[in-house]
Amino acid sequence: MKDLVANQLVKYLERRGVKHIFGLCGHTNIAVLAALSKSDKIRFINVRHEQIAAHAADGYARVTKKASVVLSHLGPGLTNAATGVANAALDSIPMVVIAGDVPSHYYGKHPHQEVNLHADASQWEIYRPFVKRAWRVERAELFPEILEKAFALAEAGRPGPVLVDVPMDIFSKEVDVALFERLDHNAKTIHKPSLDEELAVKIVKTLAAAKNPVIYAGGGVLLADAATELREFVDHMGIPVAHSLMGKGALPDDHPLTLGMTGFWGTKFINDKCRQADYVLGLGTSFKEADCSSWYPEYTFSFPPSKLIHIDIDPSEIGRNFPVEIGAVADLKQALTVLTRVAKKLYPEARQNEALKQAIAEYRKEFKASNQALEESDDFPMTPQRILADVRDVLPRNAIITTDVGWNKNGVGQQFPIYEPGSILTPGGYATMGFGAAAALGAKIAAPDRVVVSLIGDGGFGQNPAVLATAACENIPIVIVIMNNRAFGTIAGLEKAHYDTTFGTLFEKDGQPYSPDYAAIAKAYGVEGIKIQAAAEFKPALKRAIEANQPVVIDVTMLNNPVPTAGHWNIMDIYSPGKKVHHVSTN
Known part of the structure; x- marks a missing residue:
């Protein structure tokens, strides 16, 4: 036929x-x-x-x-x-x-x-x-x-x-x-390789003998759906976990052994823990530039003297950016299952690391305190820290967040707690403006019973506002929060810091800050649009938007202050050699 x-x-x-x-x-x-x-x-x-x-x-x-x-x-x-x-x-x-x-x-x-x-x-x-x-x-x-x-x-x-x-x-x-x-x-699923027992024993014994081991989790952990296996291994071995931007959420941010994101937007505490490790177990990570402070040994990772054990499904990533002592090609879900089985056999009692847990808890407390005034600020335009704090306070634990590029990506990676693996979707390697709102459509279609919120800058949302037509016609109830600093804010902060100008980065009309009325644009598409006029209005508006179970755009004016940077990025040396300059506020 x-x-x-x-x-x-x-x-x-x-x-x-x-x-x-x-x-x-x-x-x-x-x-x-x-x-x-x-x-x-x-x-x-x-x-x-x-x-x-x-x-x-x-x-x-x-x-x-x-x-x-x-x-x-x-x-x-x-x-x-x-x-x-x-x-x-x-x-x-x-x-x-x-x-x-x-x-x-x-x-x-x-x-x-x-x-x-x-x-x-x-x-x-x-x-x-x-x-x-x-x-x-x-x-x-x-x-x-x-x-x-x-x-x-x-x-x-x-x-x-x-x-x-x-x-x-x-x-x-x-x-x-x-x-x-x-x-x-024909089989529709192809099985991927695992670790053999002998190699697993070698890795576990090496980590157990290490004085300051650190696990470095990349996005490959989430791609392999291996977060549960990672947590079981961490809980038994008592090893702290740092992560790349794409690895955020592999271990919950409130787990007592989660260090946090490394690199340019990582904090000194996290970067130092990685730099001072004698052994690093890299899982599903490419050790990309921003995550590794452009690979400068004085900031995030230092190989040697640190030694690297690297497991990844892609052999081309092993040894690409750092030398490895042990490299293995394996599916991480299977590999971590084998490592945990071997660990429990070799060390029947879970290994405790109470001193490190206490140090991490103290660090979190200090970091939270350092941000408290900004998170509670009634300033308008709003501080980005207040926006993130209000969003986290409103969202259920399993809500899906999509980000774009700028504060909504870098600040979220640094400061926004993620509690369930796979609940943050962010454009990592390509760092594409316009990703966040469109990705939210796909995420909501895939998980209709979960709350989906997109955090996106006005520059990113302006790339493709026609995403609202699809949200309206297909009845996809996402909430889009436009963190509106009336600029390509991150680039504006870079240009101001290094060249003392913001030419081509700010949105202005007749010398004054300019922004389209995104709430009105949303309404023109048949989507509910809310324009925030004061900091106190934002949290109630977000609650109502989630409860409405329909597509909603919330346009909130935001200060253009840079995300704090404790690591390094080589572009700074290109702009201003030897001056240690990063970003500045354009407000």
């Missing part, structure tokens, strides 16, 4: 358990949309810009821990989505992008929107630098097998996006349905 490729694509996705597809129409993919219109198992999430689709699919995949699906048009559709797909790639988020392309019989003739200035029909190559693999489907009969490989690769090993580029005529060709149905016999 034969059927259209587009119809069989939808049926294949249904059988894989795909429930949502994020995308935007174009003349190259409407055959797929027509097939989707007949599906009662897959919901198409319609957006107004492909970057929104990619970020929403990113947020969705972070919550479901399965590959999300993006449907894109060719040319500008594919390039619009590229930023969101690259963001997912650098944060190792599984995603399958299915893109229409020009008809195969018109390659090289410059049909409408073909990308071919260097090679005919080469649009798929645009994604090659950041996807795990890009396929161009040359024949309809190859499409089923390519699809199967695409999902397997997206989720296998170190997860990430893949691209399946499909000439539009292939969507409308007939194909033998047996080519799709035979794939049902």
Whole structure:
């Protein structure tokens, strides 16, 4: 029996358990949309810009821990989505992008929107630098097998996006349905490697003999769904845990052995504990620049004299930025299970570290006290610390927070407690403005019973306000808090500190601070909009927004004061060599 490729694509996705597809129409993919219109198992999430689709699919995949699906048009559709797909790639988020392309019989003739200035029909190559693999489907009969490989690769090993580029005529060709149905016999989950017992014994004994061991948790712990296993290992071995930005939440921030985030936005206490460690167990981390104070040994990590044990699913990350004494390629969920089993066998009684727990508790108390005045300030524009404190006070423990870039990312990493693993979604490696609100859409669709709040700057929200159209039309009840400092605030603070100007970074009209009325814009989209006029109004407004169970935008004017920085970043040396200058306030 034969059927259209587009119809069989939808049926294949249904059988894989795909429930949502994020995308935007174009003349190259409407055959797929027509097939989707007949599906009662897959919901198409319609957006107004492909970057929104990619970020929403990113947020969705972070919550479901399965590959999300993006449907894109060719040319500008594919390039619009590229930023969101690259963001997912650098944060190792599984995603399958299915893109229409020009008809195969018109390659090289410059049909409408073909990308071919260097090679005919080469649009798929645009994604090659950041996807795990890009396929161009040359024949309809190859499409089923390519699809199967695409999902397997997206989720296998170190997860990430893949691209399946499909000439539009292939969507409308007939194909033998047996080519799709035979794939049902193929395993849909590929098992990942674990640690062998001998190596686990060596690692556990090494850590047990260490004087000041530290576990360094990266985003790979969360990608592997290994937070429970990490906590069990930590509780038994009594080893403190520091984390990267992407590793935040791997261990709850109120766990007695959680140190906190390291690097440029880490505090001196946390950075010193890492720098003074004799052994560091790195788990699912790339030891990225901002997390490691540009790898300067005097700030965060110092290898040597510290020694590194590094476990990661990606062998290319082991030894990339620091020398390793023990390196292992393994799935962290399995690896931590083995390490805990070995630890309990070697040391039946849980190892206690009360002195360190007390030191961490004292540090937290001192840090909280140092921020108390700012967290309780009635100043308006509001202090960012007051905004974060009020948000944390209102939200349930398991609420999902999405951030963007600036105070809402760096300040949240440093100061905002996260209590459940996977409840903070942030753009790490690519640090993309515009991620937060769109990712919140995907997160809420994936977890409809949880509160989802996006913390986003006015610069970031201004990237793609059309996210509100999707929230309204699809009835996705997210709350977007715009921390509005009327600037690209972080960059403004950098430029002011190093060059004594804020040129090109502040939003002004006739020399005065300027901001659109985002509450009014929200209302124009059919979304509830609230403009905060005093600090005391913010917390009650947020409570009402959550209780309303509908999309809401809260626009709150904020002081542009920098996030405190105790670590280092090499860009400071480029701007102002030898001067130890960081950010300054532009208020």
